[in-house]
Amino acid sequence: MPVVELVGVTKAYEEKIAVSNLSLSINAGQMFGLLGPNGAGKTSSIRMMMGITIPDSGAINLFGKPFERQSLDRVGYLPEERGLYRKMKVLDQLVFFGQLHGLSAEESRRRAIDWSKRMEISDSLAKKTEELSKGMQQKIQFIATLMHDPGLIVMDEPFSGLDPVNAVLMEKTLLELKDQGKAILFSTHRMDQVEKLCDSICLINNGKAVLAGKVREIKATYERNRVIVEFEGSASFLSSDEIAEAKNYSGHAEIKLKPQGDAQKLLHEAAAVAKIFRFELVEPSLEEIFIETVGGKANA
């Protein structure tokens, strides 16, 4: 049973169609990436899942039932537009959000303290939100999203504004939650994170799903025509007839072969002029698939 399911959902604002006939589903224990260029309809889709806006047509099911507001108590939502009460103390704020999700004040307080230790912000609990850095505020919002132990976690651009250390901490936490059986959906522009974290993706463009499925399966459908070469010596092999495009970063070359390009022939040519440490035929990255699919219009 999918935790969240969109079936033929369409939403239009005035003349602009934000989301058109979008269908997707996410199961428990699955990390799902919702991708697309700016204005593609990612936030509109998420807002409909959260009941903030209502679809013009189609259906949204949460936890196996048609959408109802009570189900939102089991959903944790981190919107793209972050927001906290600036004058409120961090602990009060977390307790308030916990209570809004149905927890008692005591339970809410206990969980807020536990989570703040886990996210390394215990020292900030007594401070007002406005006194904290943006990254710290993001961690507080992250806790507010998760402290009621939701079955579905929806995060719109969760890693934006985080330094690498905190981004790793958040990635680790999300992977732990996934292992606990939570369904996680997040939208991002960071393809490296999608590749690292997501099992499945849905790439939308102009409100329509243009690519969807398991990351592994999607990548498998693309030809392995990329070569990574690490070498020492002459780089003259990079002008081979087998190569369509090549980037050379001082001994590390990223090569795209011509449609009929022969990787074995290229390896021989390279070995003839340089010492080869690595010669790997790789599948295209998600970023390349993304750019290719949306016609280079992405803002990633």
Add this chain to the structure above:
Amino acid sequence: MRNILLIARREYMEQIRGRAFKISTVALPLLIAALLFFSSTMARKANTGRHIAIVAEDAALANEVRQQLFDDKYAHYYRVDVSAPATAEERAMWQEQVRAKAIDGVLAIDSSNPDKISATFTSLSVADISANGSLRNALNRGVINERMIRKGLAQADADAMLAKVSIDALQLDKDGKIGKSNGGATVIKATLMLILLSIPIMLYGLDMARAIIEEKTSRIFEVMLAVTRPSDLLAGKLLGVGGVGLTQIAIWTIGATLFMGSALATSLLTGDIEIHFSWQEGIFFPIYFVLGFALFSAIFSGLAATCETAQDLQKFMWLAIVPLYTAMGFLPVMIKDPNSAWSIAATLFPLTSPYTMISRMGMAPVPYWQIALSVILLLLTTWATLWFSSRLYRVGILMYGKRATLPELLRWLRYS
């Protein structure tokens, strides 16, 4: 309902703990007290130390008027010079003294025709009503006294005939009870009630609007809307902020009651001013506050949701100011005749009734049907405004980037 109460409690606690609440709770009564104290002190000062001259042909009449002025406890003349019979030079000299601000004025009595005595009072200020009143009174009593003496009455008989008669104004209330009426106190009370209702209604209404814009700017709405409905969010905010207003009024009421019963009040509040409140005013004051607050807050909440900055909201300030000024404009009309058609209209019209009805109740008994109609009209208007505002609110709080145009606002009203 749980979420509405949680949101209301958060709003309430946040505001109660805030510096603005503490300052306004103390500052507003102090400001009103300072204004009352200042105006009464100024009025008292204006009535003391007045120095005038009386110029006349008839010395006896002039001296009698002088005596009458000194006998009048409200007149406060510390020196009255008399030139009688006055020469042309003396008259000119006193006029010059007025011009040089050496004296406050010259009362010139023309008694050349004893049957038609007239007088002029020359001063640099023509608007001194109380001074003119006491002069008129003294002159009339002086002339009457003179006429009685000329007719052969003994001074003692004339004094007996001129003995003052006081009038106690009594006011009959709805229950048939008779109470002492005090015109000055009624005016002060009516003004005070208008101030006490209008300032919190305006302050808290605008506070709501400012909070909505701030929350819109801080992007908190999207987080909140994922856990609660826009209507619950608005209802919670209204309840919380309204509760803060009621708390403040309760603090003022308790403070005023304690102050009135204290020795300090006895020493400060000397004179004829006694202000009493009826049970009716006690019941309807919070009702009109709550409804007035709900109405103006609903107006401003809807509009604030369409704004991007506090500056955008400034354009709508006239919606707050016009009803308040209109209510203030009606105050003299109501004081003159609390049951006139205009007074009734001002207390039935929903945009002014929260400010005016309590003031009118303090002036004269208001028929029950008018109170009921006023409350019903206010309720209906508040309900309709809330309906419109919640529609603007739920769309507006998620619209970022620019202030909405009128056609856009009309479209928002149609969104389901």
